[in-house]
Amino acid sequence: MTKYDVIVVGLGAVGGAATLHLARAGARVLGIDRYSPPHKNGSSHGDTRITRAAIGEGVEYSALALRSHALWREYEALTGQTLFVRNGCLTISGADAVVMHDVDDFFANVENAAKRFDIPMRSFDDAAAIRARYPQFAVAPGDKAILDEEAGYLYVERCVAATLDLAAQAGAQLLLDTQVMAIEPSASGVAVATGDNQRYTADRVLIAAGAWLPGFVAGEIARHFTVTRQVLHWFEIRSNPERFRPENCPVFIWQLPRRGGVESSIYGFPLEGDAGNGLKVTHEESGPSTDPDHVDRSVDPETETARTFRTYIEPFFPDLGPRCVRTATCLYTRVDRSRFVIDHDPRSERVTFASACSGHGFKHSAALGEALADELTYGEARHVDLSPFRLARLGEYLRV
Ligand SMILES: Cc1cc2nc3c(=O)[nH]c(=O)nc-3n(C[C@H](O)[C@H](O)[C@H](O)COP(=O)(O)OP(=O)(O)OC[C@H]3O[C@@H](n4cnc5c(N)ncnc54)[C@H](O)[C@@H]3O)c2cc1C
Numbered sequence: 001m002t003k004y005d006v007i008v009v010g011l012g013a014v015g016g017a018a019t020l021h022l023a024r025a026g027a028r029v030l031g032i033d034r035y036s037p038p039h040k041n042g043s044s045h046g047d048t049r050i051t052r053a054a055i056g057e058g059v060e061y062s063a064l065a066l067r068s069h070a071l072w073r074e075y076e077a078l079t080g081q082t083l084f085v086r087n088g089c090l091t092i093s094g095a096d097a098v099v100m101h102d103v104d105d106f107f108a109n110v111e112n113a114a115k116r117f118d119i120p121m122r123s124f125d126d127a128a129a130i131r132a133r134y135p136q137f138a139v140a141p142g143d144k145a146i147l148d149e150e151a152g153y154l155y156v157e158r159c160v161a162a163t164l165d166l167a168a169q170a171g172a173q174l175l176l177d178t179q180v181m182a183i184e185p186s187a188s189g190v191a192v193a194t195g196d197n198q199r200y201t202a203d204r205v206l207i208a209a210g211a212w213l214p215g216f217v218a219g220e221i222a223r224h225f226t227v228t229r230q231v232l233h234w235f236e237i238r239s240n241p242e243r244f245r246p247e248n249c250p251v252f253i254w255q256l257p258r259r260g261g262v263e264s265s266i267y268g269f270p271l272e273g274d275a276g277n278g279l280k281v282t283h284e285e286s287g288p289s290t291d292p293d294h295v296d297r298s299v300d301p302e303t304e305t306a307r308t309f310r311t312y313i314e315p316f317f318p319d320l321g322p323r324c325v326r327t328a329t330c331l332y333t334r335v336d337r338s339r340f341v342i343d344h345d346p347r348s349e350r351v352t353f354a355s356a357c358s359g360h361g362f363k364h365s366a367a368l369g370e371a372l373a374d375e376l377t378y379g380e381a382r383h384v385d386l387s388p389f390r391l392a393r394l395g396e397y398l399r400v
Pocket of ligand 1: 009010011012013014015032033034035037041042043044045046048049050051178179180181208209210211212213230231232330331332355356357358359360361362363364365
């Protein structure tokens with residue numbers, strides 16, 4: 001039986017990228033997924049993801065995003081597909097704004113990261129300036145905005161599929177529709193047991209199981225994660241569809257004013273194709289922790305869609321109507337202050353785990369996968385620094 005250098009559990013955004021880079025480095029790598037990615041059961045679906053370079057969640061993320069942008073461009077050249085559309089990200093904030101991603105200084109962090117990493121930027125210092133350029137947003141007196149011109153959006157399913165195609169071409173073995181049931185480290189290696197009663201062995205295992213990751217790690221780590229159900233909405237565009245075309249509408253993050261029932265920020269994307277496709281714009285659910293195997297994937301038109309429209313869309317988007325063209329549900333795996341957690345399992349140095357979600361991990365996944373592969377192959381990451389995401393650093397960010 002083949003003993004692999006590394007088995008990767010989970011072939012979504014992060015695991016797929018790690019598998020690609022392990023194979024490129026010449027490792028014997030087996031990637032296993034319980035479904036056939038890209039699929040709709042985890043965190044990597046729903047057409048698009050925002051990518052930014054000036055990162056509000058913390059200055060330590062910008063190098064990951066910039067490295068990922070270079071990698072997405074490389075994958076585009078190799079596959080002949082468009083993966084990344086660079087049309088900017090507008091972050092809007094104002095008086096008494098809600099926080100974004102559980103980070104108190106999000107807007108200031110964006111400004112600081114732009115300066116520190118020399119990221120092309122445009123500032124809009126008042127509501128009139130924002131309205132003059134972007135009349136689709138009904139901003140209020142006192143609002144300000146900043147445009148990260150290196151930002152844009154990624155086609156999420158295409159990115160996952162392209163990464164796995166490239167991984168297979170580089171020599172990775174991919175085992176799909178196969179659930180990992182147990183990971184058993186020992187002094188000589190790690191055994192991985194699957195639902196079809198097979199066992200595979202490797203020197204090391206990387207767990208990149210997204211919303212299912214807490215089930216694989218020790219209880220003292222698992223307690224830091226909550227898995228929350230998120231709902232995506234595409235609302236009808238009733239007027240001025242040209243305002244929402246990518247050339248007129250960057251992706252956006254809006255720290256709304258805390259009134260009229262508003263509890264979270266919203267984010268959205270430009271119109272894709274026909275105006276009848278609607279605009280993907282939604283708010284973030286803080287909701288109770290859920291179980292990824294039993295989450296309700298239906299969307300209630302009254303309690304969810306109508307409420308979202310009344311609270312988060314109608315007061316802020318004069319061109320959008322209440323009819324919802326499409327919905328989807330997806331899972332966030334959250335840690336306080338939207339942290340990533342990437343480390344060895346304290347029970348075995350042979351087992352590494354990577355949780356990079358908290359609602360903002362996709363954009364970083366290409367660089368994270370490369371860095372994880374570097375660590376597993378050469379002992380350290382070459383392009384980015386993973387030290388801010390270690391367990392030992394988590395205490396700095398926990399809300400007690
Ligand atoms: C609604 C929503 C909006 C988001 N918006 C953004 C955004 O705009 N920008 C951004 O950067 N990020 C965003 N994110 C976050 C981003 O999508 C996630 O960070 C990213 O998809 C996480 O990737 P992952 O590899 O950790 O998980 P996934 O891609 O879900 O992969 C985990 C994989 O593990 C597999 N798996 C689980 N258990 C097992 C098992 N026992 N055996 C085998 N395989 C297993 C699963 O099948 C799955 O394929 C958003 C997330 C959501 C839900």
